[in-house]
Amino acid sequence: MKALGIDQGTTGTKSVILGEDGTLAAGASFEHRQIYPRPGWVEHDPEELFAHVAGAIAAAPGAGCIGLDNQGETVIAWDAATGRPIHNAIVWQDDRTRGFTEKLKADGSEDLTLRIAGLPLDPYFSASKLRWLLDNVAEARGLLRQRRLRLGTSDAFFLARLTGRFSTDVTTASRTSLMSLDSLSWDPGLCELFGVPVECLPEIRPSAGEFGEAGGVPVTASLVDQQAALFGHGCARPGDAKITFGTGAFALALTGGQRLDGSRFGILPTLAWKLGDGPAVFAVEGGVYNAASAVNWARQLGLFSGFGEIDGFASRPAILRELAFVPALSGLGCPHWDRSAAGLWIGLGLDTTRQDMMQSMLEGIALRAAEVVAAMAELAPLGATISVDGGMSRNAYFLSFLANVLERRVIVPSTGELTGLGAARMAMLGLAGAEERLPPLPAPRTAIEPTAGWGKAARSRFAEALRRAKGWKEAGP
Template identity: 60%
Template sequence: MTAVIAIDQGTTGSGAHVLQSDGAFRSGATIDHKQFYPQAGWVEHDPEELVGNVARLIAQHKAGATGIGIANQGETVVAWDAKTKKPIHNAIVWQDARTHAEIEKLKAAGHEETTLARAGLPLDPYFSAAKLRWLLDNVAEAKTLRREGRLRLGTSDAFFLDRVAGQFATDVTTASRTSLMNLDTLQWDPQLAELFGVPIECLPEIRATAGDFGAIDGVPVAASMVDQQAALFGHGCRKPGDAKITFGTGAFALAIAGSKPLKNPKTGLLPTIAWKLGDAPVTYAIDGGVYNAASALNWARELGLFADFSEIETFDGCAIERGLAFVPALSGLGCPYWDRSAAGLWLGMGLETSKRDMLQSLLEGVALRAAQVIAAMDGLQPIAAKLSIDGGLANNGYFRGFLAKALGRQLTIPASLELTGLGCALFALIGAGLSTIDDLPQQQTGTLVEAAPFDRALVNRFADAVERCRNWRA
């Protein structure tokens, strides 16, 4: 019998996963969706396509299910009509940078101190609040619906839940990525809402990660969360210092912080919510993101630098030791810099530089940026000696070996690389009352990658390259 199904609604597609009552976990169907780039720096999805794919996957896999979990993209936002449930504009994706100018105005006015103190987040187009404000200012129907009391604003999960489960709600992990939720009260913050000009009455109710989110054709939706928090749970991270990095479109590191938020803006790390299970106290995390990981590799493939991933499994030596560095700042720099003015950069090229050299340095650059994030985390919350990774790049032998060296840590690569789906399913298992956090089914042990000696001077060389890429777009 199927215990629960998990839907992972991600940046490039949606996937279904099934967790059986005996602990067996398998992946089901996947559906890709279109990406829209209306202008430079703008990224959109069609909300109808997204919710249609979610509904289709649930319909295909719900037979015998006793619970459903839905993981979402995080900071991606939608505006829709409360009466018709129809979106009034394309979803604005987490990668989108259209609000850069407005964010800079808020920074210049000294408001970042407020967002850091109350939401735990810096001012950056990455987060949801400014995107929601953009919809209010630029979509005529948004103004009309607001006057009529019919406007709904929220992250993509709230739209899905309202549309398919009849619940206008979000969870604390997703709300913590908006810059509108107070990290201490776990409620929408009036001061932040006023700062960004987002009406609280248009926002969804904030609920626990595992709990009641309505039902779809009689099957309870028992969990809803950000995909990265689902992955954190799927990795088996449970105690302070446990950490994971997911190498997807970007590279996202999360570490368990414990029962209190760790706020230290100087580190460039983000205090956030790991999860909240029913009425139990919230568990906090620290978060650090690298905007470009697999997206940088896909970009290189589109440029014709390679055709098949088998071509980039092995390399001789080390590119950065030869003086060649790549900074994957194609969408700017995330943690710990939060600098959208930065640009992608190859440094140290000469007439002898080949395509393979460039690809090797690209893989190393993603790894070294991830190492910068983990180093920042370790200074705030000591990180365990063993770190778990997943995502497409975790399949690349050269990348994971170099990453282990750059981190100076042993890496665990779980048996299943669908950690977002697994974590989402485990949350749903708890939300449906079928298990507790202490009695979850055990998953297969993965493989280990041992750290090897690494000249720490190379870390400083890379840090110098990062500094050189900054302020290019200023």
Template identity: 60%
Template sequence: MSDFVLAIDQGTTGTKLHRLHTDGRFQTLDGFEHRQILPAPGWVEHDPEELIGHLNGCIGNVGNAKAIGIANQGETVVAWDAKTKRAIHNAIVWQDARTNDAIAALKQAGHEETTLARAGLPLDPYFSASKLRWLLDHVDTARQLHKQGRLRLGTSDAFFLDRLTGTFATDVSTASRTSLMNLETLAWDPMLCELFGVPMECLPDIRSTADDFGAVGKVPVTANVVDQQAALFGHGCRHAGDAKITFGTGAFALCVVGAKPLRDVGSGLLPTIAWRLRDAAPAYALDGGVYNAASAVNWARGLGLFGDYAEIDSFAAASAISRDIAFVPALSGLGCPYWDRSAAGMWLGLGLDTSKSDMMQALLEGVALRAGEVIAAMSRLLPIGNRISIDGGLAKNSYFGTFAADVLKRNIIIPASTELTGLGTAQLALIGAGLATVDTLPPPPAPKAQLNPQGRIADEHRMKFHTAVGRSRNWR
């Protein structure tokens, strides 16, 4: 029997447990869904104790594992008591927009140049820093604990690690999503911490992605990583120009850049850390996020536009955009390359003859067309390969996959497993545990499918969608 490691993927809607053997066998063992808490319009929270309960449920299956890797939500934040290790407020999720006004004030004061220069990130409520400041400003217990030297602030992974292993740490990929880490020094930046009003002494230690993060019992935690970077690794993207798109709650495109960050403020793309393996130099990536993908589909299902997912797997009609029907998936605003939270989701081109099926076809196309805008922006900065690997729930939809191939003008690779975040996390845990190197990782199974572009999406369709996006902006 070969050795194995476990990977815990703690995502936006649930937590999954996976097992990877050194001979390459990969299995999903368990999963838990958690509540989405929506206290006010634009606010999204999770119960940290519920999340910890699910992680503990996964850890109950450790068995003879050699190591554990943990993937996290990225920009989601928690505040907790260093002594009791109990959270003092619900986690504020990456989707949350409660700090819009604070971000607008920082922009008006001319501070975005500083965040772009030092963190590589624009000013947006998406990132962690303004959420952490909100906790200090609005949670009395946070201020009291800070006075007592007991306040801990961080992304959700730091809370998990502190609670499970007693190690107060995060990794460079996660820290690079906070707007508080300097992208060059890989350390908390005093100027950024002062700008956002986040006390540096309350923040966790920053470590490599494959590193020592303590142990659960006798099993070491040897990898900690943002879920999207984990998926990038799991897709097998290792060289400059290798790209993947995860169509989960949102759509997140990442492309490997190399050993130095690639900055271009005008592109709207985010330079970020892909991973760092022990003491090796970090690998950088370009990131472009679309806030709503599967979340838009599930929202439409809740409205009664369809019942079974099989209903939207194929459509008899020509593409909706070719029939002048468009949907802009800006239900939470527009991410890359616009960074516009004032934008709103909308259908355009509806008539008395428009059906539910037409609306859903346009919705799926809108998600793909938004991803196409991100990849087009990336292509202007570096050569993107002619193959893009995709995963996430929407990767299972036949119509979506074929339409995306036409939009992206590239071959779409559908991996054999859709659990690429779990696979990448497990691979990083193998490396962190010294059981493999990048070159000796077990090879992934052959892809499930390759979808080739058929040239059915013309430039005029892209321009029509771009016009629709423009109409969605400044709506709120």
């Protein structure tokens, strides 16, 4: 039996096919458009996304089960009767609701969201985006009156179109600010706070289990891409952690069977997964909004042409030469939760080169990730090793610098498709129901040990650059 893992991400959709012996083969791959209607707004075409998910399934006719991972906080509204989206998907990066969330915060509502959902008030999460659709898309209000409005994260849209079932899983629901981490159900108080009708939301199901059939093939897993990556890395015990360096950088660490309150550290409690009727497994999570997106932006500006140009640098670390880059191009996520922060280079001089700027950019992304990991370690013990994946994990300088500022061993798996692998393994688990039946994970590609003694000094200097990046932008409408 082979499992199809579909990774529906921010910039594209990729799939992998996992065999019972652990062999992993590449499946389909698609890129989709990034739509920027206004500054700070990010959208996708839902039909384009769905066509790519359906295309990935069509390209794997021998699959015995399907696992689907999704972007997390990205939302879609559609007509239940026709399945037609009534607006573009609003992407997790989008900050159009910053004014709304700031008002709720000023009214003292963040205590409620932190206590019940474990999440701060931020445009990143889904609830305020769903409210925006209700307030700004006239067709949404008409469909609501007719009881035909569907509101959900992107996975719920895909599953409804593929299987005819309107559902999501606990990991994705935990990213909305509408689900109680204690009951694992939609919370009436949170739905009332955001003005999102609970009757328009999908059923919440375990991450591994029955989601229906797509073209006769059972869909047996659905979860957020970062949780899928966590599973693909083989994280299984409390303290196991991974960082995925994709469009953003997202660190997750397993904490066990109980949620932790990370609010005073700016860390988010979240669901790692729920396997069938078993207990929920919790994690802590911290996100950096801009990682590879910052590097790609710099490439578009002409700071470098090919990735080989930034794989190594002759100079000592830029941060030790008083040059720092703060990757707050979409604001600062964990542990600051400051959308008023702005991207910043500081320490530029007449002798600064493009190479210097790119060196400091890679370092800034690594230093932000180290800041998140340090905040996590304040809350829960972490292991001495962290597993990393994503496009930036192919950059030798970045990995070496990361190990030194983390002051931990960095493991790089042998496959770059950890998210799709996690979705496929979760699908196998959802079908077979026993972890011992899962195929073995591939051996790591490499391990990088910290070798320098300047990690603490680099983090301290970077903290000053972070302070200067904060509070630059005024609150939006």
